[in-house]
Amino acid sequence: QSVVTQxxxxxxxxxxxxxxxxxxxxxxxxxxxxxxYQQLPGTAPKLLIYSNNERPSGVPDRFSGSKSGTxxxxxxxxxxxxxxxxxxxETWDDSLxxxxxxxxxxxxxx
Amino acid sequence: QVQLVESGGGVVQPGRSLRLSCAASGFTFRSYGMHWVRxxxxxxxxxxxxxxxxxxxxxxxxxxxxxxxxxxxxxxxTLSLQMNSLRTADTAVYYCAKDGGWSGYDFKDVWGRGTTxxxxx
Numbered sequence: 001q002s003v004v005t006q007x008x009x010x011x012x013x014x015x016x017x018x019x020x021x022x023x024x025x026x027x028x029x030x031x032x033x034x035x036x037y038q039q040l041p042g043t044a045p046k047l048l049i050y051s052n053n054e055r056p057s058g059v060p061d062r063f064s065g066s067k068s069g070t071x072x073x074x075x076x077x078x079x080x081x082x083x084x085x086x087x088x089x090e091t092w093d094d095s096l097x098x099x100x101x102x103x104x105x106x107x108x109x110x
Numbered sequence: 111q112v113q114l115v116e117s118g119g120g121v122v123q124p125g126r127s128l129r130l131s132c133a134a135s136g137f138t139f140r141s142y143g144m145h146w147v148r149x150x151x152x153x154x155x156x157x158x159x160x161x162x163x164x165x166x167x168x169x170x171x172x173x174x175x176x177x178x179x180x181x182x183x184x185x186x187x188t189l190s191l192q193m194n195s196l197r198t199a200d201t202a203v204y205y206c207a208k209d210g211g212w213s214g215y216d217f218k219d220v221w222g223r224g225t226t227x228x229x230x231x
Contacts, residue, residue: 002154035217035218037155037218039155044205044221044222044223045205045218045221046221050210050216050217051216051217056219086154090155090157090217090218092215096172098160098169098171098172099145099157101155101157102154103154104154
């Protein structure tokens with residue numbers, strides 16, 4: 001049971017917008033930045049969003065991140081079939097003195 | 111190009127030891143923090159350990175504290191994970207990941223393909 005919570009699944013149709021939430025507490029998201037990773041089936045994770053809302057070079061601007069208080073969100077607009085993957089949020093936890101991942105959200109493109 | 115290649119995985123009995131390695135190339139290894147992250151079969155990601163760029167600062171997940179040791183050899187551009195007293199719960203794919211900064215407190219911007227560790231009698 002992770003200290004950072006994500007919905008286990010999400011879905012959307014091509015072209016639509018979907019959001020994935022990440023809920024934490026004052027010891028983690030409330031004090032530290034959030035990163036997001038995409039893991040396509042059978043592959044290693046890939047950095048998608050860092051420092052709450054920054055996109056690494058090469059990540060399409062269809063992907064965006066935000067943070068408010070002890071929660072964060074990943075939004076994917078113009079959903080495409082290749083976006084079908086597992087998505088993980090991550091942050092530092094001051095109480096645990098370590099990194100924590102959310103449990104992951106499996107995104108299905110209908 | 112920037113690359114991380116893990117090795118050392120395998121099948122090991124509970125209570126035994128295993129040492130994982132990660133060969134880094136394409137970037138200035140001594141300038142960045144490094145991580146180990148694992149993923150049990152069918153499960154999510156679990157952070158394992160981090161080491162700062164100069165090796166002076168390390169942190170571990172509670173689940174491995176006292177059993178695992180992260181280290182780095184700057185002369186060989188290699189990250190290591192010494193795993194002792196292995197348990198069946200340690201069965202996972204182990205990923206090596208580069209931090210975006212020197213301390214290990216930023217984000218993981220480069221990942222290896224992983225090496226599989228199976229702990230079973």
